[in-house]
Amino acid sequence: MRFTMPTLFAKPDRESGLDQPLFGAADFGKDFGLLPREKIELMVRRKMILGREALAEDQVQPASLDLRLGPRAFRIRASFLPGVGNSVEDRLQALVGMDDAIDLEGKGAVLERGCVYIIPLIEHLALPKDISAVANPKSSTGRLDVFTRLITDHSQVFDRVARGYEGPLYAEVSPRSFSVRVRKGARLNQIRFRRLNSQQFERTHFGADEKELFRRHSETPLVDRELTRQELCDGLPVHVGLSAEPMDGIIGFRAQKHADILDVDRVAEYRWDEYWDPIRARPDRRLIIDPDEFYILASKERLQIPPDLAAEMVPIDPAMGEFRVHYAGFFDPGFGAGRNGQPSARAVLEVRGYEVPFFIEDGQVIGRLVYEKMSEPPQSLYGEGEGSNYQGQGLKLSKHFRMD
Incomplete structure (x- = not known):
């Protein structure tokens, strides 16, 4: 059965690209690297980070942003990546039907140990071409053995957001030790934003020597x-x-x-x-x-x-x-x-x-x-x-x- 996923976010009214940067030099300064809390908050104000609901103040950490689960979850048979040219929504439409949607509103729902779920997140990104992102489970999530990874449209790897990405975010969630109850707004993973100079666009390693x-x-x-x-x-x-x-x-x-x-x-x-x-x-x-x-x-x-x-x-x-x-x-x-x-x-x-x-x-x-x-x-x-x-x-x- 084919169905339409809910539209959680309006597409940002802007053209992306380095020729028309969202930020000026005064916004970022001269340095590159992971963006601190103040720049993440500025990204929200400039609509690079969007959501159906306003961000809570405590979502923004010193160098990361907590991501929130949306109102529905989808149980799937196995993990997947959409691959180039494919959206997560299209893959979900091929794997599950409308009756399989799990409601996370109100009291939430139980995610069973050993099962795999895809949950659209409340947050949505509209990044310029010189910003990429990387995600991790939050500390409390990892200590519960809840295996959580970020997925974006067209991605071939987990937990990585390509520079210039515009689109929704999804969490793959698989409790391994305990069945857990979650609800809309729960925060299981976090995302960091990395500003790149032109020589770093193809780099994959950014560690200090x-x-x-x-x-x-x-x-x-x-x-x-x-x-x-x-x-x-x-x-x-x-x-x-x-x-x-x-x-x-x-x-x-x-x-x-x-x-x-x-x-x-x-x-x-x-x-x-x-x-x-x-x-x-x-x-x-x-x-x-x-x-x-x-x-x-x-x-x-x-x-x-x-x-x-x-x-x-x-x-x-x-x-x-x-x-x-x-x-x-x-x-x-x-x-x-x-x-x-x-x-x-x-x-x-x-x-x-x-x-x-x-x-x-x-x-x-x-x-x-x-x-x-x-x-x-x-x-x-x-x-x-x-x-x-x-x-x-x-x-x-x-x-x-x-x-x-």
């Missing part, structure tokens, strides 16, 4: 340990911490297989032990990652993100281990900033095993932190606002759980 990172670390430490320039060649290596913690020796958590439904909008409402099994330190400081199990662990080192940089956790080479780490890998400027310029926060690691059991050991490299330059530091850093749930964190579950 080892020389720059080594200099930064010598001035203000990025982590609470010594670093060599050589180990920074692909970003900052992050090691897993499996030695005893003050919290009853707990070094991690493993998701329970048959827990109750969890509402993503309820904060500090759930007992942690009804959803998670604690993992305590072993004398040999090892842990076996079992296939198809989900773990919350923490880095051995504490870290901080300088005001003029942002960072993303990227996986290690798959040849180094039978697991995936960190669904939600974005760190805002100011994350982990402690007293006297010292790093204060551990990176929480979301780990899922692959096909075979795999030993990991205390201090083993489990990911890399890639730093990227901001076009300018945001005026308000992570940790300075009310929405900074994970500043100064150690091992910590998502904000939905209480630890009493």
